[in-house]
Amino acid sequence: MWRRLAANRLVLLGTVITVVIVTLGILAPWISPDDYAKQDLLSSLEPPLSKGHLLGTDQLGRDTLSRILHGIRLSIFVGFVITAISLFFGGLLGLAAGYYRGKVDTAISAVIDIFWGFPLILVAVLLVGALGPGLLALMLAVGLINWAGFARVMRGEVLALREREFVEAARALGINDLRIMWRHVLPHAVPATLVLGSYYVALAIIFEAGFSFIGMGVQPPNPSLGQMIGEARNYMLVDSWLMTIPGVTIAVLVIALNLLGDGLRDIFDPRLKDN
């Protein structure tokens, strides 16, 4: 399996970059040169490669590198944690709907359909209206919408697998339903959900960035890559680095994640790969 991943160089690149960035983000508190909130108005808007600040400083004199690292940390947190949670709950419901079918399926599918159609931005804006801007509203919104996607995919996979002979055989042997689901159905259904997961992580990261950019997401002084771009907007003409660096970071991370998702898809379902 690893050999197939390595075969496509682009995918390999994506995976490596993702791993590197994620690691940087996790280690951020330990490897940041400065406290990301520490202001130093005397050395504000320094360009990159100036003394003591590898990537320069922002308008309040805060070290850009530290803020980037912590921003990455936040993005990863939002992306992976939320996706993991919605994958778990969505997957569970999708599994139940697909396996048991009948009334259970109709009920769950109805709920899925309702959430599936909702525009994410609307839910997010309303939650901000209700809970105030910040991470909680954002993560709740993303979670509320994404679980439906996972549920759908899981349900589809399970429905297809259910018809396969080995499931019929297991049931004929009288094996406990839960055991069948766990040992036989789930391992085959999970790959497709994982592929979707990687795309959703990327989506969550971009969404957080955009939302923070317009000021409804993460609030200062907590660093968010999107928020950094938002703040940098006012200084765009004076110091374009401030805007460019976080933007490039987001772009690289998201593209890498998409490539990783492509790679996962190629591994798990070579049929889908264009032949």
Added chain:
Amino acid sequence: MTSRDRAESGPDSLIDLRGLSVELRMRKRTVHAVNAVSLSLAKEETLGLVGESGSGKTMTALAIMGLLPAPFGKVVAGEVIFDGKDLTALSDSELRKIRGNQISMVFQEPMTSLDPLFTIGSQIVEAIRAHRDLGRQEAKELAVSMLERVHIPSPRQRFDSYPHELSGGMRQRAMIATALILQPELLLADEPTTALDVTVQAQILDLIAELKSELRMGVLLITHNLAVVREVANRVAVMYAGEIVEIAPTERLFEDPRHPYTQGLILSIPTSRRVSHLHVIPGRPPDLTRLATGCPFAPRCPYVTNRCESEHPRLEPVSGADGHSFRCWNPQAFSRA
């Protein structure tokens, strides 16, 4: 090329395959799908090409049409002589003029072989207008009369039907109509009845036979089913591992098969007498990524000798029998057990 082959390819020949070899070159391996096949089809003759899947029969037909799967399918040796030209040497645009026009092909799966978004009538008209300069109305009339000729009821209404609205048998009739609308000289039929119900199979075969004599075509009928071939073919060629292992006029093949594989195939046909114990050819189909040094059938042959495993047998004519050749070092007499 033996003297036999040369004599076969006389002026009567509709199409002539000479030493045709096809390879499928993929990234990690090369499949030798067709190995030095030589065949002749006379005008208005039905030749049955029989073999199990993977024997190379479909590839042979595709090679004739120039429809080998791109980019890995290639003709690596031999010629296909038709209408005084070598088809393997023609460019794709030259071949395009021949396809559907002088040589047509019908495929196995009528459902997936037709574009689901277009009516069957429009697909026949498309075949017409690809080669003839006819107005839409004229082409439509031609198509409708062809639909009638293939015995599709209410042809004028059916003209506007979509493929999914027709039964399997009717779809195959529509495909035949499309293939024969321009009255080609040669029809390549690749397993035309395999995907159909048994009752419909006979109808389709009858249809092909009927149209063949009406249009005075030659037919290359490809199938794995010997029983089918017995009904309609004048001659039968048996393929194994990409080669022709035996070729003979139909009745002769069934009465006096020489090659052990042919014998095995004939014995495998269930008859009312042999219901209790079905004959089976032991072993598995050959691996075509490696050309066998000896006879490709050796691993499965009940009469194999040392010579069979080391020397590749040549196609030899049967003395006293016209048009019957086979390749085997150790033929045994055929006994219907």
Added chain:
Amino acid sequence: MIGFILKRLLYTIVVMFIASVAIFYALRVAPGDPVNAILNPTAMEQARAALRARLGLDLPIWEQYFVYVKHIFQGDTGESLLTGKTIPHVLATYGLRSLVLAGTALLIAYAIAIPLGVLAAVRRNSIWDQAAMFFANLGMGIPSFWLALLLILLFGATLHWLPIEGSGDLRHLILPASVLSVESLAVTMRLMRSSMLEQLGQDYVRTLRAKGVRGRRIIWVHVVRNALIPIISLTGLRIGWLIGYAVIVETVFRWPGLGYELVDSVIRRDYPVAQGLSLLLTLAVLSANFLANMAYAVVDPRLRKG
């Protein structure tokens, strides 16, 4: 067919109902109310209370909801608490603008992505294919607002070619629509390519070649039409997504559309406007999905019967 339409209609009504309740509650649950935005901050508490009572904001939330629904059935959809403009007017103005923006973006995306997708598939693994895929990947990763800022920097500030904020004429539309189209373009191109590749391997293509049909006709008349089916079915989702995602682009370019106004109305707690816009957005997404399903049935004859 009829059954399908009815089912969809029922579904839409249910979702709209749930949405209206959820929206209503969400807006009122948080602290702060529109009074502060309407009145002068130094106004007396009495004036505030009086205004609240007049607007019916002192009732418990569920009661407010019933009043709201009652008004709607009486034909009174309310007006903006801030500007006083009637809600239908608000919806029409902002909604139309967003529609123009999203529609243009989609047009741009499809006009570029579909031919490129076909080209990439037909000339597989060529330099065109690889370049197209590279740009598609890029397009999916670049955050739109960042791209917007880059373009503003380039075209607006440095080159002074295009205006960078507000709406008005076609020139104002170009940058925001282009930025908005990027993600859709990338996704559509990838999808078109893989759809084409899938179709090219189908049996009917072999039959077409066997009939002697010209290659160009095979591709553009048959394969492309079959390959477009998944794209068409996805268009509905795309439009819904675009209308929503346009918020960010609208904010950057200060394009006064639905998203922009929605965010603003939520912040200033202009309940009627926020509710109206939210419901409009929900309805738009639902309609887009519905239309996509219908289009699917129109295009693919296999789905027409039953």
